Amino acid sequence: MDDMNVDIPEETLPSAGFIFEDVTSVFTEAACDMELGSFVFMDDLTLHDAMGAFEIGEPRLDSGLITEGQNLPPFDPTMPLLPQELCWILDRAFSYEMEWHAGNLLSHTVFTFLYVHHLADLDVDFMPSYVYQDPSRPRELLFVVLKAWVTGLLKCCDLSWRELSKGGVQDAEDWQSEKCDVSLLEGVPVKLALSSLEEASSWLLNTTKFPVLWRNALRARITLRKIILQIMHTDIFASPSQYQDLIDTAREQLAIIRSHPSPVPVASSPVHHVFDPYIARLLKTFVPLRIVPLPAPEETWRSISDLLDGWQELCVLAQVHNLSTWEIVGHLRVWSPQLPPRIPYLRSQAQSTFYDGLLILNKFTFTWMVDRFFYETLGVTYDSLASTIKQHWPFQALPLSRMERMLYKLITPHIRGQWLNPPRRRRHLAKSLLDWHSLYDALIEITTHLRDTGVTKDHLVTQMPNVALVWRLGAIREVIFSGFQLELFAREERPIAYWLVAQVLDEHLSCLDDLLRVVHKDSTAHHELQFQYQLLTALQSMSTAVFVASMSFISFDWSRLRPTFYRRYKWAFRPEYEDIETQPIGHPDICRLMPTCADVLQNELFSPSGEIEMAETILSGLTKFGNSGGWAASWANDRLQFLSCLVDACKGLRALPASVKEIEAFDASSLKWDPTVHPWFPAIAASAERREDQIY
Structure with missing residues (x-):
């Protein structure tokens, strides 16, 4: 060489x-x-x-490459700790735990906490006593307090992993299941972990080896860890009051922790090496190394507070035996940008709470579900409807069993699907539309034969198809509106989406008209139908107004518009629909777009701003009088808050053209869509913002 x-x-x-x-x-x-x-x-x-x-040599791909500044000194799991140092360690470990719940890998979060890999070394019997001669660093902090806390952390991760692995949420999409062959104490009983945490709490309560300020601070962190483990292990149906007490106690401990923040150790302190962000190099993993930036401590406490709020909501929801309430809560979690999104663990637990694979809400069979399906819309029991059908059915074989099987297949996945992540929720709803139409067709066939035997159209049993249609049209509305929230629509597609959703809402309102005429006016079902009627009327006015105001986005280039349309709304053009005799209601028809646009431009009485004003009046009336509907239950205030958000959306659209003549002069590019402000509707940007956009 x-x-x-x-x-x-x-x-x-x-x-x-x-x-x-x-x-x-x-x-x-x-x-x-x-x-x-x-x-x-x-x-x-x-x-x-x-x-x-x-x-080799590329840090993002080569997990074995150690660059300058990444070499850490050897970790000593038995080094003595000050109480304030231990507080800081536990707080940082809490942060990594919540980052795992946010969707990061264990190897990049929890497993960077090196005591997780050295739990067996925290055995006081193998440590010489002279190591802990400093009275300010008692060895119990390490061998009693820290060991118990790490045990509780791993057991919480184990219980979370078991819940998440049930399939209610998607691995590698909502959460990461890779354990890297690291033990989460799967074989350790929860009672043993709770016992060690209780022992640590008792020692902190009675010790006098360091000031009471840090004793209380550490005890709050130990108690919070114990309660989180207890909540994860407690059956929500067995003792709702005990479940609620645990949540209340956890909030008290969290308040103590927030009032006693742990100081950051000096830069030279060896406790900074308790966390190794490069630990994935030593683990069995196929995922490239990634350093997860830790949030500020207050963000971690806010995440834990949101976790407690989610458990609180689930505790109340588990005692609610209404399908409509469950659907409303699922909708509000998606609709309201003000509400924090639930972490995958809570969404999975909500699905398991509703249906565990055997019973609904831990006590009901599918027969109960069918009864609630009709009762919550018609205000009468399914038994009374079935009795009428049996009395007037002209054939020997009753069609009820087939219809019930369709409901079994539809309702449980529909409710659980409200707790999927937004893209999968939309996909699930789109796929279910064919089955909803099959159910609607089966009910149409039943009521057609009943009318032939003399059952009048005003009888409640003849409204059974409309019950299925209400749920189906609601699903279509969600599929279209969610496209705005997920930012799926290109500029040209937005006005078409508003045009389609306005048509769906028109069909939905017609269906509600039929139901309101026959449902008993004093029933909860009637109150809910009234609320839905007013809400959907406002949404239709807003959708129509935005469609007309943004009509200039449509190019009307048929060779480009048509394939884009059929690709976007492919759920409506499945060949299986041809096998069903009844024509689907609410499906898009691109051939009606151009005539509709022409009719709108010729209607001199139409006013986009007038439609917005009418919608704002309706929504303000619902909000002002606290009319949140019949089945909202404990979430009535949340639904009113959503209405207030819609009112704000109307205020942001007040400057739409007042007439058709003004549409040509209207700058449609001033419409700005921001899902963090409102998931469905745009706002008109200020003139200064428009000028800035034109400059850049």
């Missing part, structure tokens, strides 16, 4: 100090005849092989 063309200092070579030779010149000479940008291909060279050639 004496003829090397490139001089490289020996100390910069990889593995300097070992017997290696620099072979850079070999590759330089071999490539000297190649032109810049050319490639040499070999037989059987795959993309994987090519990427492997670049992997």
Whole structure:
């Protein structure tokens, strides 16, 4: 190698100090005849092989590469700790735990806490007493308090992992299941972990080895860990009052922690090395190394507070035996940008609470579910409807069993689907529309035969198809509106989406008209129908107004518009619909778009701003008088808050054109969609913002 063309200092070579030779010149000479940008291909060279050639030396891909500043001193799991240092360690571990719940990997969050891997070393019987001669660093802090807390942390992760792995949420999409062959104490009984936490709490209560301020601070953190473990292990149906007491106590401990923040240790303190963000290099994982930035402590406490709020909501919801209430709560969680989104663990637990694979709400069968399906819309029991059908059915074989099986297949996934992540929720609703239409067709067939036997159209039993149609049209509305929230629509697609949803809402209102005529006026079902009627009327006015105001976005280039339309709304054009005799209601028809646009432009009486004003009046009336409907139950205030958000959306659209003549002069680009402000409707940007957009 004496003829090397490139001089490289020996100390910069990889593995300097070992017997290696620099072979850079070999590759330089071999490539000297190649032109810049050319490639040499070999037989059987795959993309994987090519990427492997670049992997070494690339920090984002090579988990074994240790760059300057990443070398950490050896970790001593038995080093003595000050109480304030231990507080800081526990707070930071709380943060990593919540980051795992937020969707990051265990290897990048919880497993960076090195005591997780050295739990077996925290055994006081194997430590010489002279190591802990400093009275300010009692050994019980390590071998009693910290050991118990780490045990509780791992057991909480184990219980969370078991819940998340049930399939209610998606692995690698909502959460990460990779354990990297690290134990989460799967075989340790929860009672044993709780016992060690109780022992640690008792020692902190009675010790006098350090000031009471830090005793209380550490005890609050130990107690919070114990209560979180208890809540995860407690059956929500067995003792709702005990469940609620645990949540209240956890909030008290969280308030104490917030009032006693832990100070950040000095930079030279060895406790900074308790967390190794590069621990994934030593674990069995196929995921590239990633450093997860930790949030501020207050954000962690807010996340834990949201977790407690989610348990609180679930505790109340578990005692609510109404399908409509469950659906309303699921909707509000998606509709309201002010409400914090639930972490995957809570969404999975909500699904398991509603249906555990055997019973609904831990006590009801599918027969109860069918009864609630009709009772909550018609105000009468399913038994009374079935009795009427049996009395007037003209054939020997009753059709009820087939219809009930359809409901079994539809309702439970529909309710559970409200707690999927937004994209999967939308996909689930779109896929279910065919089954809802099959149910509607079956009910139409039943009521048609009943009318032939003399049952009048004003009888409640003839409204059974409308019950299925209400649920189906609501699902179509959610599929279209969620496209705005997920920012799926291109600029040209937005006015078309508003046009379609206005048509769906028109069909929905017609259906509610039929139901309101026959449902008993003093029933909760009637109150809910009235609320829905007013809400949907306001939504239809808003959708129509925004459609007309943004009509200029549509290019009307048929060769481009038509394939985009059919691709976006492919759920409505499944070939299976052709096998069903009844025509689907609320399906999009692109051929009606151009005539509709022409009719709107010729209607001199139409006023987009007038539609917004009418919608605002309706919504303000609902909000002012506290009329949140019949089945909202404990979530009536949350639904009123959603109405207030819709009122604000109306206020942001007050400057729409007052007439059709003003539409041509209206700058449609001033409409700004922001799902964090409102999930469905835009606001008109200020003139200053429009000028700034034009500049840039």
